[in-house]
Amino acid sequence: MIRGRAAQILDRLDPRNGRLAITSTFFTNSILMYSCEPDDLQRLLCAGISVDVIGGRGHLAVAFVDQRDFRPRGFPRRVGRDFFMVEYLAFVTYESSDGRQMRGLYLLQSDTPSTLACIGSRIFSHYRFRKVDLTINETGKTRRFISSKAGIDVTISLDTEADGSEELWADYGQLSKPRSFNFQHLKRSNATLVIRGVLKGWTPRPATVVAADIAVIDEMGIAFDGPPKAIEVDNVEYLWRNSRIDT
Secondary structure, X not given: OOOHHHHHHHHHHOOOOOOOOEEEEEEEEXXXXXXXXXXXXXXXXXXXXXXXXXXOEEEEEEEEEEEEEXXXXXXXXXXXXXXXXXXXXXXXXXXXXXXXXXXXXXXXXXXXXXXXXXXXHHHHOOOOOEEOOOEEEEEOXXXXXXXXXXXXXXXXXXXXXXOXXXXXXXXXXXXXXXOOEEEEXXXXXXXXXXXXXXXXXXXXXEEEEEEEEEHHHHHOOOOOOOOOXXXXXXXXXXXXOOOEEEO
16 A cells, blocks of 8 residues: 555645636525434544534435536636536545645535546546436426436425525525635545535525435435425525645
8 A cells, every 4th residue: 555655645645635727607606504423423424534513413304406618717718627526525524734724615526427527527627526316307486306317306495485494594594605615635645625616696595305315315324303494595606716635
């Protein structure tokens, strides 16, 4: 096994760790948010990354993202690619080598129906998308996501007047704020890859969860506090800055 200085050099040469600055538009972004005991979520994280405890609880999000015009920064939109992805994200904190405390997200898993995104993610990032089938049905203010391979059947209503979801909005105000940092653990050098994102137009609004059956969530073996809450964020301009390795 390669360790020490050699591992650090290899990680710096790895194209997955020197990610190009990338820009895209989150055309739609439906997010389910779960809460649980912090220790239950901590066991899913890598060393050096900790659960961001908010209100005494750990939190996890499942984001259904319709991503448009995905391309290197500076390239015209016409060369961009559109694809849908499902991300499973933990709300975390990380203390850098210089003592800086950063709040961000830690990717637990990612799914997409796009073959091109699956291939690209293995060459240029650590996302390693899982290829799944995915059907999105929209009827009026209702959006449904179905995947037989991923075991997903989720329905979200954008009409929040009927069930008092507006009253729940205050509880999730902290979680609905955009998070600038994403963290990934590099096993070879035992370092952390820090990726900073810049979001423009992040204006979340509450949504209602009608049904939420997700196999990945069930397989985690975590006793979540109850059904998830949801937010909807549309037309967000997103920029991934060049990543850096923190050792």
